[in-house]
Amino acid sequence: MARLRLAPAAAYLGVHPITLRRWADDGRVEVVWVGRERRFDTEALDAFLGVTSDVQKRREALYVRVSGSTGQGTSLSAQEAELRATSSGEVVAVFKDRASGLRENRPGLGRLLKAAANDGFTVVRVTHEDRLARFGVVWLTGLLAQCGVTVEVLHPKGSAGGREELLADFMSLVSTFAGRMYGIRSGEARRRLLAAAGTGTEPVAEPVA
Numbered sequence: 232m233a234r235l236r237l238a239p240a241a242a243y244l245g246v247h248p249i250t251l252r253r254w255a256d257d258g259r260v261e262v263v264w265v266g267r268e269r270r271f272d273t274e275a276l277d278a279f280l281g282v283t284s285d286v287q288k289r290r291e292a293l294y295v296r297v298s299g300s301t302g303q304g305t306s307l308s309a310q311e312a313e314l315r316a317t318s319s320g321e322v323v324a325v326f327k328d329r330a331s332g333l334r335e336n337r338p339g340l341g342r343l344l345k346a347a348a349n350d351g352f353t354v355v356r357v358t359h360e361d362r363l364a365r366f367g368v369v370w371l372t373g374l375l376a377q378c379g380v381t382v383e384v385l386h387p388k389g390s391a392g393g394r395e396e397l398l399a400d401f402m403s404l405v406s407t408f409a410g411r412m413y414g415i416r417s418g419e420a421r422r423r424l425l426a427a428a429g430t431g432t433e434p435v436a437e438p439v440a
Contacts, residue, residue: 252269255271291318293326
């Protein structure tokens, strides 16, 4: 934003300085007095012309998420309604996921990141921080910042998930690690059986945990 004297401001609008002075006296154009001299902010001149700068324009993307794959549609709608009701710009996109906040390959989040890289919006808004992710929010925020996008949390403190959703995410995490550990142990057992078959010896039984 720049603050112009009378003559440059008149040139900015394409009118004679006398005309701009009259408009200012009539209250049609906002004026700032610096001592005894008039000053005109370019934002006020743009508003008078009906011009909105792309830099100033706020384009919002909303991100809503629930953990369950079925049901909880009301919760998604409630999150979106709350974000729309508190919007201070143009809502250009809404991204939704029905997936745990621990999952990194969420379809809605993937589309959001792609749109951010293509300059689709300037702000991402969520109701609570854990809607964006259970862990790694700082990394996601930093990645979006590289695209010129800020993250705004409507309720900065507290968790929206509740005990049931936190428990579901925890069980998902435990199941993932248990499955990987079982796969490792099964692979070791197969290798012992193959080695025993090749030597003609009996395989050594794996101790029971």
